[in-house]
Amino acid sequence: MPVPCDFQQNALLGLLPEEELSRLLPNLEKVTLTLGQSLCESGQQMKHVYFPLDSIVSLLCVMENGASTEIAVVGYEGVVGVSLFMGGETTPSRAIVQSAGQALRLKGHLLKNEFYRAGPMQRLLLRYTQALLTHMAQTAVCNRHHNVDQQLCRWLLLSIDRLPGNELIMTQELIANMLGVRREGVTESAGKLQRAGLISYHRGRINVLDRPGLEARVCECYGVVKEEYDRLLNHNSVM
Amino acid sequence: MPVPCDFQQNALLGLLPEEELSRLLPNLEKVTLTLGQSLCESGQQMKHVYFPLDSIVSLLCVMENGASTEIAVVGYEGVVGVSLFMGGETTPSRAIVQSAGQALRLKGHLLKNEFYRAGPMQRLLLRYTQALLTHMAQTAVCNRHHNVDQQLCRWLLLSIDRLPGNELIMTQELIANMLGVRREGVTESAGKLQRAGLISYHRGRINVLDRPGLEARVCECYGVVKEEYDRLLNHNSVM
DNA sequence: CAAACTCTGTACGCTAACGCACATAAGCCT
DNA sequence: AGGCTTATGTGCGTTAGCGTACAGAGTTTG
Numbered sequence: 005m006p007v008p009c010d011f012q013q014n015a016l017l018g019l020l021p022e023e024e025l026s027r028l029l030p031n032l033e034k035v036t037l038t039l040g041q042s043l044c045e046s047g048q049q050m051k052h053v054y055f056p057l058d059s060i061v062s063l064l065c066v067m068e069n070g071a072s073t074e075i076a077v078v079g080y081e082g083v084v085g086v087s088l089f090m091g092g093e094t095t096p097s098r099a100i101v102q103s104a105g106q107a108l109r110l111k112g113h114l115l116k117n118e119f120y121r122a123g124p125m126q127r128l129l130l131r132y133t134q135a136l137l138t139h140m141a142q143t144a145v146c147n148r149h150h151n152v153d154q155q156l157c158r159w160l161l162l163s164i165d166r167l168p169g170n171e172l173i174m175t176q177e178l179i180a181n182m183l184g185v186r187r188e189g190v191t192e193s194a195g196k197l198q199r200a201g202l203i204s205y206h207r208g209r210i211n212v213l214d215r216p217g218l219e220a221r222v223c224e225c226y227g228v229v230k231e232e233y234d235r236l237l238n239h240n241s242v243m
Numbered sequence: 244m245p246v247p248c249d250f251q252q253n254a255l256l257g258l259l260p261e262e263e264l265s266r267l268l269p270n271l272e273k274v275t276l277t278l279g280q281s282l283c284e285s286g287q288q289m290k291h292v293y294f295p296l297d298s299i300v301s302l303l304c305v306m307e308n309g310a311s312t313e314i315a316v317v318g319y320e321g322v323v324g325v326s327l328f329m330g331g332e333t334t335p336s337r338a339i340v341q342s343a344g345q346a347l348r349l350k351g352h353l354l355k356n357e358f359y360r361a362g363p364m365q366r367l368l369l370r371y372t373q374a375l376l377t378h379m380a381q382t383a384v385c386n387r388h389h390n391v392d393q394q395l396c397r398w399l400l401l402s403i404d405r406l407p408g409n410e411l412i413m414t415q416e417l418i419a420n421m422l423g424v425r426r427e428g429v430t431e432s433a434g435k436l437q438r439a440g441l442i443s444y445h446r447g448r449i450n451v452l453d454r455p456g457l458e459a460r461v462c463e464c465y466g467v468v469k470e471e472y473d474r475l476l477n478h479n480s481v482m
Numbered sequence: 483c484a485a486a487c488t489c490t491g492t493a494c495g496c497t498a499a500c501g502c503a504c505a506t507a508a509g510c511c512t
Numbered sequence: 513a514g515g516c517t518t519a520t521g522t523g524c525g526t527t528a529g530c531g532t533a534c535a536g537a538g539t540t541t542g
Contacts, residue, residue, distance in 0.1 A: 073383060091369045092471075096471060131331060133376075137376060142335075144382045144383035145312045151498070152499075187520090188520095191519095205520095206508090228335055236331050414488085426490090428529065428530085431492095446490080447488090447489070
């Protein structure tokens with residue numbers, strides 16, 4: 005993933021040719037996303053798509069009994085609302101702001117217009133959607149085969165990859181909801197990481213101190229997902 | 244999912260208008276898929292896409308240590324090889340024939356030509372891909388929250404939905420690979436279902452005796468996936 | 483027919499994660 | 513300051529699934 009020099013831009017939009025982008029820009033509206041805000045409820049039509057800048061959005065699958073699991077996460081490298089151009093209009097999953105910040109918002113029908121021009125924007129959105137497919141698939145495997153320690157590392161790395169700094173505003177309770185495990189399990193795993201000096205946290209603020217250390221502990225799932233985003237979304241491959 | 248009157252056709256292709264289909268037909272080649280055959284290896288370019296007729300293909304995520312999990316399954320309702328038109332060309336997952344049978348094969352570049360006409364075929368393939376997204380997402384949740392009993396029911400129902408009869412040729416060992424659990428775990432769960440009179444099996448042949456009974460035991464994941472295929476792939480919504 | 487192999491059944495100890503119950507501590511509010 | 517809420521730590525007993533080992537029954541092969 006090509007890290008933009010400043011996070012005032014969305015990497016997906018950054019891959020578009022000048023003229024494409026300039027046609028789009030007047031319609032992009034900068035909005036502030038607040039922690040916990042819902043961008044998409046299960047089965048509901050979305051009015052906009054969102055290109056996060058320094059915010060992070062979780063895609064969650066929520067079950068009847070309220071239990072939930074994060075199936076993918078979207079930051080400056082992507083867009084929230086692929087179901088709009090994929091044709092289904094709605095999706096059974098939810099999109100919740102996991103880290104407050106800004107995003108560029110675009111009206112749904114405008115995005116569809118762009119998409120149906122069948123130009124660079126379409127190619128880009130489709131490649132992004134494929135990366136999302138891999139992200140979800142790997143999440144499914146990780147849920148099956150890896151323990152909470154490894155999954156927490158994966159989650160932390162995927163999250164700070166999408167943030168400008170090393171700090172995450174997120175309680176252990178919320179992380180547990182994302183991973184679909186007990187809060188106590190997160191407490192325990194996070195405690196290990198803290199004692200190992202890899203992170204420090206305090207009442208809903210997590211700081212990553214030793215990124216390479218986390219990478220040494222994480223399962224292969226993180227690398228698979230990251231490489232797939234890198235492969236599918238870079239200047240050489242897209243344009 | 245509109246069950247075709249006979250399984251000699253692929254439901255996805257069946258949704259195409261006459262003229263679209265007739266343009267395609269000369270290039271569709273009927274092939275026989277054998278149990279265990281690989282249609283797509285991790286990271287390898289696919290030469291063809293496959294529209295299963297009475298065969299079933301599993302999409303698997305395989306890990307470094309050889310452990311695997313099925314992330315979705317494709318039968319007469321779908322197509323194997325979405326990465327070709329999504330732009331990525333390759334994918335990190337594998338496609339393995341889970342139930343032998345026939346499929347229609349189409350050269351990759353021909354499918355791409357069809358796709359880039361931006362007509363009904365494109366709309367259809369994109370809607371199918373969105374259904375696949377939901378399928379994967381729900382698999383991820385199910386892996387996290389449901390026990391082997393429930394997952395086996397889900398797997399059995401999703402499989403026979405894609406077959407003409409009630410019989411499945413599949414050992415417990417292979418089912419275990421699909422679900423990403425131990426073979427002994429499948430033996431135990433399958434034993435419960437057999438004692439309850441819902442299925443009967445014998446050395447690699449499973450017969451579903453009481454479909455409603457299975458539906459009563461399955462977790463919500465099955466219904467979510469099935470309804471999403473129904474919603475996204477029917478005549479009213481597509482054309 | 484006998485041997486080899488495949489598929490299924492069963493048992494047993496082990497571990498990760500669960501559900502629950504509380505304790506502690508830090509921040510917030512009046 | 514004192515009380516409330518929120519976040520984290522900890523300690524149970526319980527359970528689902530794992531790894532391993534092995535037995536028996538069915539099928540294929542030589």
